[in-house]
Amino acid sequence: MMSEKNSNNIKTPAKAGILGWPVTHSRSPLIHDYWLKTHSIDGSYEKLPATSEDFERVVMGLVAAGYAGANVTAPHKEAAFELADVADTNAARLRAANLLVFKGGDIHAANTDGYGFLQSLRGGADEPEIDKSWSTNPVALLGAGGASRAIIGALVDAGVPELRISNRTMEKIDTLRFLCEGTPTNISAVPWDDRATMLEGCGLLVNTTSLGMSGQPALDMSLENLPDFAAVFDIVYAPLETPLLKAAKLRGLRTIDGLSMLLYQAVPSFSAWFGVAPAVTPELRRLVVTNLEEKS
Numbered sequence: 001m002m003s004e005k006n007s008n009n010i011k012t013p014a015k016a017g018i019l020g021w022p023v024t025h026s027r028s029p030l031i032h033d034y035w036l037k038t039h040s041i042d043g044s045y046e047k048l049p050a051t052s053e054d055f056e057r058v059v060m061g062l063v064a065a066g067y068a069g070a071n072v073t074a075p076h077k078e079a080a081f082e083l084a085d086v087a088d089t090n091a092a093r094l095r096a097a098n099l100l101v102f103k104g105g106d107i108h109a110a111n112t113d114g115y116g117f118l119q120s121l122r123g124g125a126d127e128p129e130i131d132k133s134w135s136t137n138p139v140a141l142l143g144a145g146g147a148s149r150a151i152i153g154a155l156v157d158a159g160v161p162e163l164r165i166s167n168r169t170m171e172k173i174d175t176l177r178f179l180c181e182g183t184p185t186n187i188s189a190v191p192w193d194d195r196a197t198m199l200e201g202c203g204l205l206v207n208t209t210s211l212g213m214s215g216q217p218a219l220d221m222s223l224e225n226l227p228d229f230a231a232v233f234d235i236v237y238a239p240l241e242t243p244l245l246k247a248a249k250l251r252g253l254r255t256i257d258g259l260s261m262l263l264y265q266a267v268p269s270f271s272a273w274f275g276v277a278p279a280v281t282p283e284l285r286r287l288v289v290t291n292l293e294e295k296s
């Protein structure tokens with residue numbers, strides 16, 4: 001079928017999807033399908049399984065087939081950045097991309113994970129929220145893997161004065177220091193056994209480890225040292241309420257879950273491919289929550 005262009009100059013039907021391995025459990029199609037329907041857009045979003053070996057070939061196939069672009073998840077975020085012709089500031093800084101946009105014969109790479117993280121903290125507002133205690137006080141962060149990088153970049157952008165990072169393998173923290181170079185944010189590395197002590201005076205605790213995810217051990221730590229104004233962010237979204245978030249709620253602290261981050265990081269992708277800025281609505285959240293509950 002010949003493709004047409006709509007008023008936004010986007011080819012219809014516009015096609016996109018999520019590249020990963022495995023990709024079976026991705027909730028991204030649910031999110032983008034909801035927005036396509038809400039905005040009556042002639043488009044599609046599909047799961048695009050690709051092994052590391054096949055990644056480049058699959059991406060080139062999508063370009064040739066006229067796709068608008070794709071999201072990228074594990075283990076391909078670094079490969080996606082490498083493959084791109086053009087990268088936005090975030091992707092270039094992290095050397096990893098979760099969004100590819102195919103336009104003008106080029107592959108454009110972007111990284112929207114940090115945006116998703118900050119929007120979640122800000123309750124979806126474009127302007128920083130009134131209670132900014134998380135950004136004016138030290139932040140405690142657990143984990144030093146791939147997922148921590150975009151979050152550290154976002155925290156640096158938000159101007160947090162101090163980042164206390166604890167990771168089981170402490171040496172890995174050194175590989176993150178470059179993200180703070182030339183910025184006012186100071187990084188300190190905290191031994192894993194001292195993770196509860198580092199919470200003193202922190203406005204925010206972020207878990208970027210896989211602990212607390214279904215099938216993984218819980219994140220075992222006392223939140224006693226966190227001030228009453230602190231918020232707790234867990235990037236894990238299956239289960240939605242991790243033992244960490246449960247403990248934070250019991251202490252009366254504000255909590256932000258990984259689903260919030262997943263929903264907000266999808267917004268710039270949808271805008272880039274389909275030409276409409278979609279909204280993260282309570283209805284969309286309920287839809288994904290129901291799906292997570294059914295599948296867990």
Ligand code: ATR
Pocket residue numbers: 142143144145146147148167168169170172208209210211217
């Ligand atoms: P991702 O890309 O999702 O961040 P990753 O790079 O494998 O995944 O990182 C997983 C994170 O969870 C790491 O910080 C890891 O700690 P190590 O660097 O010491 O491996 C952390 N993690 C995983 N299992 C853990 C466990 N049982 N105890 C403590 N930390 C753990």
